[in-house]
Every structure is written in structure tokens, then in C-alpha cells.
Amino acid sequence: MKLYVYDHCPFCVKAQAIFGLKDLPFELVVMANDDAATPERMIGRKMAPILENDGRYTPESMDIVRAVDAMTEPRVLVGPTNPDVARWIEEGSETLYRLAMPRWAAAPLAEFATDEARAFFTANKEKAIGPFAGRLAETEALVAAANAHLRQLEPLVRSPEAVNGELSEDDIHLFAHLRAMSIVRDVSYPPAVDAYRRRMSERTGVPLHDDIAA
Numbered sequence: 001m002k003l004y005v006y007d008h009c010p011f012c013v014k015a016q017a018i019f020g021l022k023d024l025p026f027e028l029v030v031m032a033n034d035d036a037a038t039p040e041r042m043i044g045r046k047m048a049p050i051l052e053n054d055g056r057y058t059p060e061s062m063d064i065v066r067a068v069d070a071m072t073e074p075r076v077l078v079g080p081t082n083p084d085v086a087r088w089i090e091e092g093s094e095t096l097y098r099l100a101m102p103r104w105a106a107a108p109l110a111e112f113a114t115d116e117a118r119a120f121f122t123a124n125k126e127k128a129i130g131p132f133a134g135r136l137a138e139t140e141a142l143v144a145a146a147n148a149h150l151r152q153l154e155p156l157v158r159s160p161e162a163v164n165g166e167l168s169e170d171d172i173h174l175f176a177h178l179r180a181m182s183i184v185r186d187v188s189y190p191p192a193v194d195a196y197r198r199r200m201s202e203r204t205g206v207p208l209h210d211d212i213a214a
Contacts, residue, residue, distance in 0.1 A: 001026040002052040003064075004042070006033060006111040008104040008183070010176040011061040013206055015049040017172055018065045020204035021076045030110040034120035065172055079166030084156055086170070089177050092149045096181055099142050101125045102132035103183045103214045139186070146181065147188045154190040160199035175200040185213035 003019070003026050005012035019026050031038050036046040042057040043050060051058040051067070058064050069075045105112070105122045112118040122132060129135055135142070158165040163174050178197040181187055189197065201208050 002029055003027070004029045004031055004038065004048055004050040004052070006031060006048050007109045008100075008107070008111065008180070009048055010180045012049040013176040013179050013204075014061040014172045015051065015064040015068075016206050017175055017200075017204035018068045018077075020206065021167065022068060022072060024068065024071065032113065033111040033117040034114075035117075062169070062172070065169070076167050077169050077172070079162060079164055079168035079170075081168050081170045082156065082164050085163055085174055088149070088153055088156065089173055092146070092177070095142055095145045095149065096177065098129050098135045098138065099146060099184045099187075100180050101129055102135050105132060106214060107183060107209070107212050143184065143186045146184070150187070150193055151190055154192045157192040157196050160192075160195040161203075163196065171200065175204065175206075179206060179208060182208040182210050183213055 001024075003012075003015055005016065005028065007030055016028065031048060039046045039048065039050055042052065043059045047059055049059070049061055049064060051064045058067060065077070069077050105118060105125070112121065126132060157163050162168065163170050175197065178193070179201070182197070197208065
């Protein structure tokens with residue numbers, strides 16, 4: 001199996017995570033951010049992640065997650081979900097992307113190996129959140145908002161092994177969010193949240209971006 005991704009992409013992290021949790025082998029292929037030809041050849045449009053398996057292609061992160069979890073028994077995402085976790089993620093998404101996107105664009109990530117790929121990402125995402133320079137100028141206020149929001153998450157984390165105590169789809173979504181946040185250097189994680197994100201990184205095999213955070 002091959003999984004086509006961008007390193008920065010939270011949706012791609014979701015697809016990668018299930019392979020780690022299931023301990024299933026796969027080949028990770030990081031596409032250039034301006035490479036439209038590869039995904040268009042597979043599924044007819046530019047997007048990631050894409051799973052290639054036995055000559056068939058599956059897009060959409062949660063379709064991949066559910067398909068991979070069903071490949072072998074026992075399934076791992078069997079625990080109950082908590083609507084408060086989903087609500088927390090949704091409420092923090094705007095702040096996350098305003099912080100993360102400008103930093104991803106400057107980071108040494110494989111999908112930005114060329115100036116053209118980096119420029120493509122920047123032009124595309126600035127349409128969504130405005131000029132990156134403006135968002136970087138808001139760093140202090142955005143980090144303060146992120147830190148306050150992270151403090152609201154701590155009571156929801158029941159265990160470093162699983163946010164609700166047993167692995168569920170909430171863990172896929174939450175770890176992807178927290179991994180995206182790891183590109184931001186000055187974020188302060190409450191102890192339970194920090195233990196969770198580090199343990200989930202170990203379990204999924206998806207490294208955090210703490211070492212390149214800016």
C-alpha cells in the first residue's frame with residue numbers, strides 16, 4: 001500500500017495515524033505541493049491524502065482511516081466519541097490555521113522542496129486567511145488564544161493513550177489538530193495535553209514538528 005500525502009496536512013496525518021495504530025506496513029509518498037498531475041492521474045483532482053491499494057485509489061482521510069481499520073481484526077477505533085472533543089476542535093480551527101499556515105510555508109518540509117511548490121502553497125492559502133505577513137504580525141494574540149483554548153482541552157483528556165480512555169475516531173481528529181499546532185513554537189500545552197500528543201505521536205509513528213517549530 002502507498003499513501004500519498006503532504007507532511008504538513010492534518011488530513012494526511014489522520015490517514016497516516018491509522019497505519020501506526022494498526023501496525024500495518026505502507027509506503028509514504030510525499031507529493032510536491034504544486035504537483036497536480038499525480039493526484040489527478042489517480043482520482044481526477046488535486047487533493048491529499050490518497051491511498052493506493054491493489055491498483056485502486058481511495059481519497060478522503062476518514063474513508064482511508066475506516067478502510068484501513070477494517071483490514072485486520074481487531075479494529076482499534078472502537079471506543080465512544082465525545083461531542084465536546086469535536087466541538088473543541090471546531091472552535092479552535094480558525095486560530096490553528098492562522099498560526100500554522102504561514103509557518104508551514106516557511107518550514108523545511110518535503111512538499112516545499114522547490115520555490116515553485118512553496119509559492120503555490122502561499123498563494124493558495126493566502127486566499128483563505130489573508131497575507132501571511134499579517135497573520136505572523138498577530139502571533140502574540142493568536143498564541144494567547146490558542147493557549148487559552150488548550151487549557152479548555154485538558155479536562156477532556158482522560159488518558160495519554162486515548163482522549164476518551166479508549167481509542168476512537170476522536171483520537172484521529174484530535175491528534176491531527178495537535179500535530180498541526182506543533183509547528184508553532186510558543187504554544188504552551190497543559191501537562192495532560194502534552195502527554196497525550198507525545199504518546200499519540202509514538203503510537204501513530206507520526207513525528208511532531210516541535211523540532212522545526214517557529
